[in-house]
Amino acid sequence: MIIFQSEIELDNSSCIIKTPFEIKGERQNLWYKLPIEYKDFVVTENIDSALVALLPLAMKNNENISVKGQISARLHYTLNTYLIRALNLTDNTYNIINIEAERLNVNQLSNKEGFNVATGISCGIDSFSTIATHGELEKNEYAVNYLTYFKAGSHGIYGGEISNKIFEKGIDNAKKFAKEMNLPIIIIESNIGEIINIGFQKLHSILQLSCVLNIQKGISTYYYASAFRYDYFDISNEDTSGWDIILIQYLQTESLSFFSSVVQFTRLERTKLVANYKPSYNYLDVCLDSFNAKTLNCSKCEKCVRTMLSLELLGKIENYKNVFDLSVYKGVRDNFIGRLLLSKNLNQINQEIYLKLKLNNQIKFKHYVIAINICIFSKFNRFKKNIKNKLK
Template sequence: MIIYPPKIIVNVNKCVLETVFETQGRQDVLWYKFPLEYKELLVLEQSDAALVGLLVLAMKNNEDIHIKGAISSKLYYTISSYLIRAIHISNPTYHLITIYPESLSEKVFNIRKIAATGISCGIDSFATIATHEEFEDAYQIKYFTYFNAGSHGVFGGAIANKIYEKGIAKAKAYAALNNIPLISIESNVVDVVGINFQKLHSLYHLSCVLTLQKIISVYYYSSAFRLDYYKLSDNDTSDWDIVLIRLLETESVNFYSSVSQFTRFERTALVSNYKPSYEFLDVCTAAQNSKKINCSKCEKCLRTQVSLELLGKLNEYGAVFDFEVYKIHKDQFISKLIFEKNKNQINLELYLKLKAANQIKLKQYLLNVLPFFCKRIYNLKKWFR
């Protein structure tokens, strides 16, 4: 793979940071799109963003990376020494490769030195904001980011665009309420890499942040799990974000796996006391046709509502959840949770909270037990026939 130096293309009220690259004998373009006002703050001097965004594609194709120009010396060290091998361990079909930059740089780009975080308005996002209100100077959140880099769907489909427009509108409203600038960043990184967003979301999103090293010196990337959960997984970078994101730092920007000191239930408790969440909480990506912000019946919606109900705070969220829909689907969700309690840290914690509060009912056990036995009986009858 060959990665050429980035360049800026101005397009009406947007500016696009484009990087031409070659892989498997063909040429393609990786791009990041920003509001025009950030044109002078984009990093053209180094290819750090493109390297992070395209790394796994090169490993999948078993191609060394040749960079025409400079990259961060720190980033080169951490990726070459640790990250490539870690990704290979997580999935041996991703090959061990070598990076060949024309030059290495220790330049610090920061012009403003500010802290930023993503604003999805979910539990982890709001927990990050709520736990950083007391900090000042370099660690005070002064900018929000909102990405359209695969989390809403790929290839610009109508559903993906609808989810994105809904999300960005809500993020803008919340940012305006708090008088904090919002930087929207769009990218085709998932499209060109061609690997499921969830598998590599940390690389995709933080490659976007690396384009803004002149303005962002501290970035909080909300963790999915608490510190004591770690798994070098190919399924989801959330399983090992606490290590992974520190390997993407440069001389100019530090990444922190925020709220990793708290479990999901503890974060929900924190957020339940953060009043802006009563109007803006959005944990759902399946609410395109819902009356409320959240569909109230998907796994994320149900888990959040069950947690809020245990905390005695669910009634505060009538603006964002449909409680009638919740009541219909609650028992089935808890039934499924009982049988999948060991799936991850989040499931087990919620199951134990429900059990301690005597909120698990016999019918919730039977909802999954009866279909299981009926299926076994059917299979036995079929075998005898």
């Protein structure tokens, strides 16, 4: 793979960073778009963002990377020495490759804005708990003073109408929150999801943070919310959530530091932080099926029900009646608990909710019956599938 020098295009409202690259002899363009008012934040000297974004694609195609330009010396070292081999450990279809560049930059890129701190505003539990613990540090250089919102595959890697509608719904909610908190929000859109064409969840840390690497001149510190507490670590899982506390350290440069925020808290502890953060009451957005949701959240998908159950256990669910449909939740609550009994050891999050339910005496006989029925139904379906395969 050959990555060429990035080019910047400006119009009345947008700044577009285009990076040509060549893979398997075919030339394509990776682009990022952000509001024109943040053009002074944009990095033109280094091709760090495109390198990070395209790394998984090069590894999948077993192609070494040649950068026709300049990249961060630190990033060159950490990718070649650590991250490439780590990705190979998670999935051996990521081949070990080598990165070469014409020039390595050891200098900082920050502009006159000085020390700015940003974090993503998805309006989920991890997002809000990060803001709740970093938003009121008056006169502290580590307080959040910029928010970001990215379209880099999380709304669907293939683009299209559904992806756009999910993005527009999410960004509308994020903008309203940012306005209420009087914080600027940097919106970055990219075609990286379509180019990489790998499930977003497998690479979310890399895809999202590639966006941040475009604005190193204006942002010096970025908080990327961890999925789990730091006593949970799993590099064998293809989902980068299990090891992003390590992964993001290898994406830092001389100008930009990344921190795994709220890594000291469990998901239930984070939910408690958010439940005591009043601005979240009208903006909390955790839904996996927001495209079909009548309110901000559908109130019946796994993430919605898990969050609502956690809020109920904390005695705070009524505060979120504007963003959840409590009647829908009540109709699926028991079935979720039954399923939770079967998956309580799946991860740290499920185990924590199970223990809280048990402590609060919320697990009833009916939930065990539901769990047994789910097991029987699942085994019956597997039996039918085996019979059909044998008949074929």
